[in-house]
Every structure is written in structure tokens, then in C-alpha cells.
Amino acid sequence: MILTRLQHATYKRLLKPVLFMMDPEFVHRRFIAVGYLLGSNPVTRWILSVFLSYRHPSLEQTICGLRFSNPVGLAGGFDKDAYLMKILPSVGFGWMEIGSVTARHCAGNAGKHLWRLPKSKGIVVHYGLKNNGAAWIAHRLSKKRYAIPLGLNVARTNDEEASASDLAGIRDYIATLSTCPDVGDYVTLNVSCPNSCGGETFLEPHRLDQLLTAVDGLKISKPIFLKIAADLSTTEVDAILEVADRHRVDGFIFSNLTKNYRAAGIVPSELTPEMKGGISGKPVEALSNALIAHVFKQKGTKYVIIGCGGIFSAQDAYGKIRAGASLVQLITGMIFEGPQLIGEINRGLVDLLKKDGFSSLSEAIGADVK
Numbered sequence: 183m184i185l186t187r188l189q190h191a192t193y194k195r196l197l198k199p200v201l202f203m204m205d206p207e208f209v210h211r212r213f214i215a216v217g218y219l220l221g222s223n224p225v226t227r228w229i230l231s232v233f234l235s236y237r238h239p240s241l242e243q244t245i246c247g248l249r250f251s252n253p254v255g256l257a258g259g260f261d262k263d264a265y266l267m268k269i270l271p272s273v274g275f276g277w278m279e280i281g282s283v284t285a286r287h288c289a290g291n292a293g294k295h296l297w298r299l300p301k302s303k304g305i306v307v308h309y310g311l312k313n314n315g316a317a318w319i320a321h322r323l324s325k326k327r328y329a330i331p332l333g334l335n336v337a338r339t340n341d342e343e344a345s346a347s348d349l350a351g352i353r354d355y356i357a358t359l360s361t362c363p364d365v366g367d368y369v370t371l372n373v374s375c376p377n378s379c380g381g382e383t384f385l386e387p388h389r390l391d392q393l394l395t396a397v398d399g400l401k402i403s404k405p406i407f408l409k410i411a412a413d414l415s416t417t418e419v420d421a422i423l424e425v426a427d428r429h430r431v432d433g434f435i436f437s438n439l440t441k442n443y444r445a446a447g448i449v450p451s452e453l454t455p456e457m458k459g460g461i462s463g464k465p466v467e468a469l470s471n472a473l474i475a476h477v478f479k480q481k482g483t484k485y486v487i488i489g490c491g492g493i494f495s496a497q498d499a500y501g502k503i504r505a506g507a508s509l510v511q512l513i514t515g516m517i518f519e520g521p522q523l524i525g526e527i528n529r530g531l532v533d534l535l536k537k538d539g540f541s542s543l544s545e546a547i548g549a550d551v552k
């Protein structure tokens with residue numbers, strides 16, 4: 183406990199002030215490089231796991247045949263090109279998602295990609311699906327297995343070729359899935375990237391239906407999750423559920439970034455005209471929680487619900503679980519609070535479960551909605 187507090191204070195008082203003075207994309211690249219280096223050595227992996235990771239039987243679950251030692255995963259977009267698979271289990275993550283990966287290499291959008299919003303506790307993200315492409319990922323990761331479940335987050339390439347028509351977009355998703363059939367333990371179809379040419383085409387029910395029909399044709403044996411936008415009405419979500427009911431969909435990630443610059447929690451004075459893209463972190467939290475609760479109310483446990491958006495503490499993660507999520511994911515909380523946050527969340531979840539009289543995490547799922 184004292185050690186956890188010390189790690190927390192060290193990050194927030196010493197490291198974070200320095201990191202937050204630097205360009206966010208530069209810091210992101212350095213984090214990946216350091217994480218890759220630390221992960222390539224068994225001694226550094228062991229040292230980090232002693233200091234950071236936390237295990238407890240009440241957090242373990244088997245979902246879609248995959249074993250999760252704890253519910254906290256790294257969300258898509260931090261480890262775009264899959265460098266951190268070896269270090270993330272030592273940091274305490276129970277699972278991880280790489281990508282978004284697209285059929286072709288993509289340099290990302292022109293100009294600046296990231297802006298921090300310290301008061302709003304969010305990040306404006308305008309990467310535009312920057313990644314090395316499916317062939318590169320397949321070459322490095324095919325048939326490899328890691329200590330924790332790994333998801334392949336797939337999006338449509340951010341170029342004119344893939345956004346020329348719905349058919350071109352669908353072909354692009356299928357090309358990635360066909361290039362990477364042996365990468366990872368589950369697939370996330372990111373149909374909600376707010377930062378690419380052509381927009382979020384595949385959230386529209388008719389187009390989603392066409393995409394999922396094509397994906398069904400691949401007969402993928404792994405779990406398939408859909409990653410959904412934050413700014414949807416319940417009517418729009420219901421239409422998506424109706425489409426999903428007709429296809430091979432195992433679950434949903436709620437949610438991606440918000441495009442609403444007036445979302446609750448955003449401090450307007452932090453926004454500048456040069457900022458463009460979606461916003462992560464605390465402004466997404468309430469939107470994501472509302473979607474989770476709505477879908478759990480509609481569908482119960484028919485779909486696996488993965489909660490994502492604004493998790494900065496164990497209480498935040500628990501809120502999503504009590505709303506109906508079986509698993510949670512994060513990025514921004516780790517950037518604002520430090521990498522020791524993952525262990526803190528897991529430790530805190532055990533306490534919260536005990537306090538509420540639950541002997542396992544699965545008993546708490548949807549407790550606020552049932």
C-alpha cells in the first residue's frame with residue numbers, strides 16, 4: 183500500500199510535470215520505445231511485475247473461451263504497431279489490444295496529432311489511423327501467443343482508395359482480416375474512428391449489415407467485438423444491436439472518442455482553433471457509461487460489454503462494471519495517473535467487490551441495472 187502511494191506520488195509530482203511539458207506525440211513514441219526495451223529483457227519484466235502487477239482470484243474471468251487474470255486492458259490506439267506485448271502483463275494489464283491496424287500502411291493525418299487537455303482530463307486525438315499496415319503486423323505476430331489475451335483492432339485504411347465507396351471500405355477490412363488470420367485471440371472491428379477520410383461510415387445500420395455479412399463469410403473462429411462511437415443516441419444504438427443480432431458479433435466496446443466539443447466535462451477555455459479530432463478521457467466517461475447501461479438493460483449478458491472511456495481510478499472501472507461491462511480498457515487514465523494505475527485499479531476493485539459483498543467480479547456485472 184505504501185509502495186503504491188509512493189509510485190503514485192512519484193509519477194504525479196516528479197515525472198508527469200516533466201512529461202506534460204513535452205510534445206505529447208514525442209512522449210508517446212518514447213513510451214513505446216522504453217516499453218519495448220523493458221519488455222525484451224526477462225529481468226526488467228520481472229522487476230516491473232514485482233512493483234506494478236497485482237493478482238487476485240476474484241478478478242479472474244473466462245470470457246468467450248479466453249482467460250482474463252483481471253479485467254483491465256490497454257485500449258486500441260496506444261500500441262498501434264504492436265511493440266508492448268511483452269511488457270504489458272508486467273505492468274499489470276489483464277489483456278491488450280493492438281492497432282488500429284489497416285490494410286495498408288498509413289502515415290496518419292497531416293499536421294499535429296495530439297493535444298492534452300489537463301483541466302478536462304482528456305486528449306484531443308487526430309492520429310488518423312497511423313500504423314504500419316496489416317502485412318507488417320502479420321509478419322511479426324502470426325501464430326504468436328502472449329501471457330495475456332491480445333486483440334487485433336481493425337479499421338478501414340485512412341486513404342482515398344478505401345473511402346471511395348462502401349464496397350472499397352468493406353474490401354479493406356476484409357483484406358486486413360485475411361492478412362492477419364493468426365494474429366491475436368480476438369478481433370475488434372473499429373467502425374467508429376472519428377479521424378479518417380469518409381467518416382464513421384459503418385455505424386450506419388445498412389452499411390454495418392453489409393460489412394458484417396462480408397465478415398461472416400470469413401468464418402472467423404475468434405471472438406469478434408464492435409467498437410462503437412461515444413456520441414450515439416439510444417435509438418441509433420438499438421439499430422446497431424438489431425443488425426448485430428443477425429451476425430457473428432460477440433460483444434461491443436463502448437466507446438471510442440467523443441466528437442462533441444461541448445460534451446460534459448470539457449473546459450472550453452482549453453480548446454484552441456487548431457485542435458481537431460476526437461476527445462478521450464473524462465469527457466467520454468458519462469457517454470460510455472450511459473451506452474453500457476442501455477445495452478445491458480436491452481440485452482443482458484447476450485453480448486460481452488467492454489467499457490472504455492475516462493477510467494482514472496478503481497471507482498471509475500467499477501462504475502462501468504456495475505453498469506454492465508465485463509471488461510474495461512483505458513489509455514488516457516494511464517497517461518494522466520501513471521502506469522501504476524493498472525495495479526491500483528485491480529487492488530481497488532478487490533476492495534470495492536468485498537465492500538459490496540461480491541465474491542467475484544462477475545457477480546457485480548450490471549448490478550446497477552438489474
Ligand SMILES: Cc1cc2nc3c(=O)[nH]c(=O)nc-3n(C[C@H](O)[C@H](O)[C@H](O)COP(=O)(O)O)c2cc1C
Binds near residue numbers: 262281372375493513
Ligand atoms: C492517443 C490515442 C490514440 C487512439 N487511437 C485509437 C485507434 O487507433 N483505434 C481505436 O479504436 N481507438 C483509438 N483511440 C481511442 C481509445 O481506444 C479509447 O476508445 C478512448 O481514448 C477512450 O478511452 P480513454 O478515455 O481511456 O482514453 C485512441 C485514443 C488515444 C488517447
